[in-house]
Amino acid sequence: xxxxxxxxxxxxxxxxxxxxxxxxxxxxxxxxxxxxxxxxxxxxxxxxxxxxxxxxxxxxxxxxxxxxxxxxxxxxxxxxxxxxxxxxxxxxxxxxxxxxxxxxxxxxxxxxxxxxxxxxxxxxxxxxxxxxxxxxxxxxxxxxxxxxxxxxxxxxxxxxxxxxxxxxxxxxxxxxxxxxxxxxxxxxxxxxxxxxxxxxxxxxxxxxxxxxxxxxxxxxxxxxxxxxxxxxxxxxxxxxxxxxxxxxxxxxxxxxxxxxxxxxxxxxxxxxxxxxxxxxxxxxxxxxxxxxxxxxxxxxxxxxxxxxxxxxxxxxxxxxxxxxxxxxxxxxxxxxxxxxxxxxxxxxxxxxxxxxxxx
Ligand code: F6P
Numbered sequence: 121x122x123x124x125x126x127x128x129x130x131x132x133x134x135x136x137x138x139x140x141x142x143x144x145x146x147x148x149x150x151x152x153x154x155x156x157x158x159x160x161x162x163x164x165x166x167x168x169x170x171x172x173x174x175x176x177x178x179x180x181x182x183x184x185x186x187x188x189x190x191x192x193x194x195x196x197x198x199x200x201x202x203x204x205x206x207x208x209x210x211x212x213x214x215x216x217x218x219x220x221x222x223x224x225x226x227x228x229x230x231x232x233x234x235x236x237x238x239x240x241x242x243x244x245x246x247x248x249x250x251x252x253x254x255x256x257x258x259x260x261x262x263x264x265x266x267x268x269x270x271x272x273x274x275x276x277x278x279x280x281x282x283x284x285x286x287x288x289x290x291x292x293x294x295x296x297x298x299x300x301x302x303x304x305x306x307x308x309x310x311x312x313x314x315x316x317x318x319x320x321x322x323x324x325x326x327x328x329x330x331x332x333x334x335x336x337x338x339x340x341x342x343x344x345x346x347x348x349x350x351x352x353x354x355x356x357x358x359x360x361x362x363x364x365x366x367x368x369x370x371x372x373x374x375x376x377x378x379x380x381x382x383x384x385x386x387x388x389x390x391x392x393x394x395x396x397x398x399x400x401x402x403x404x405x406x407x408x409x410x411x412x413x414x415x416x417x418x419x420x421x422x423x424x425x426x427x428x429x430x431x432x433x434x435x436x437x438x439x440x441x442x443x444x445x446x447x448x449x450x451x452x453x454x455x456x457x458x459x460x461x462x463x464x465x466x467x468x469x470x471x472x473x474x475x476x477x478x479x
Pocket of ligand 1: 131192233256257258300301302353376377406
């Protein structure tokens with residue numbers, strides 16, 4: 121093995137630079153050359169590569185974002201290409217293989233979530249040596265106990281809940297915090313417990329508004345004149361639908377979620393006369409410096425991916441199992457989303473605390 125390439129795909133998250141740094145440092149330690157692919161799979165299709173030396177990764181451990189750039193739009197298997205001035209969607213996967221071959225790249229390390237790892241898996245089936253590294257604030261990838269970026273997003277949401285508490289208490293209001301997570305409630309569940317929320321609503325448990333209102337009324341009867349609700353963006357009412365902000369073409373998942381917080385807030389005001397304010401935390405959850413947990417996890421993932429290259433083990437994803445970093449078949453990571461089960465220990469603990477889950 122002489123040369124590897126690394127890319128960051130999909131939505132960014134805290135810890136991407138920490139992985140890139142670990143890959144570059146570990147590869148250097150073993151005498152491998154590293155190329156960075158710019159803007160995820162766009163760079164792989166277009167042949168946009170940069171060398172990644174030790175100097176390039178110096179000082180990036182605490183930095184949010186990704187020095188390589190990323191995109192959640194460009195899929196080599198359905199790539200928007202201008203042909204004679206007309207935009208067409210083409211399969212450009214062979215360009216990815218050609219570009220890497222031309223540069224004598226032996227393996228591609230794809231740092232990504234569901235969408236990017238699906239692409240990596242398909243490229244692997246075409247013969248490319250691929251290794252996946254599990255990234256996403258959503259923590260919704262199967263086959264790993266945790267993705268990096270998740271814990272930092274939970275910290276950000278927890279801090280937001282702490283801040284909402286003081287203003288909610290002063291004004292005797294209901295405060296709703298809408299958090300990300302797509303179709304998984306991990307951020308809402310963890311931040312809700314860490315931030316002392318009274319109601320946690322997640323996609324896995326369709327809610328009933330009357331249950332939510334009853335929990336708030338019960339608190340009021342106990343003299344608690346404010347309540348905090350944390351709701352995951354992909355949550356829906358029992359018998360109802362998710363709230364879609366808009367559709368974005370070209371994305372792995374064209375659905376841009378958003379608006380469930382406002383929906384619940386309006387309904388609590390209109391149907392129950394509860395003064396409610398809504399905060400959508402949005403991309404604040406994706407930005408900023410990774411916490412120490414994510415720096416360590418990212419670093420371990422980067423080192424483990426280089427180890428796999430050295431042992432010529434491809435078509436795998438590095439994953440956390442307990443305290444160990446293991447290798448799992450890439451398809452196991454993307455076959456199914458990892459959602460919160462009703463048997464999840466933290467969910468059970470939340471219920472035993474008397475927290476309302478809306479069902
Ligand atoms: O998958 C990460 C994530 O932040 C989701 O939680 C969220 O639904 C989505 O990406 C937002 O994507 P975009 O950056 O395109 O708005």
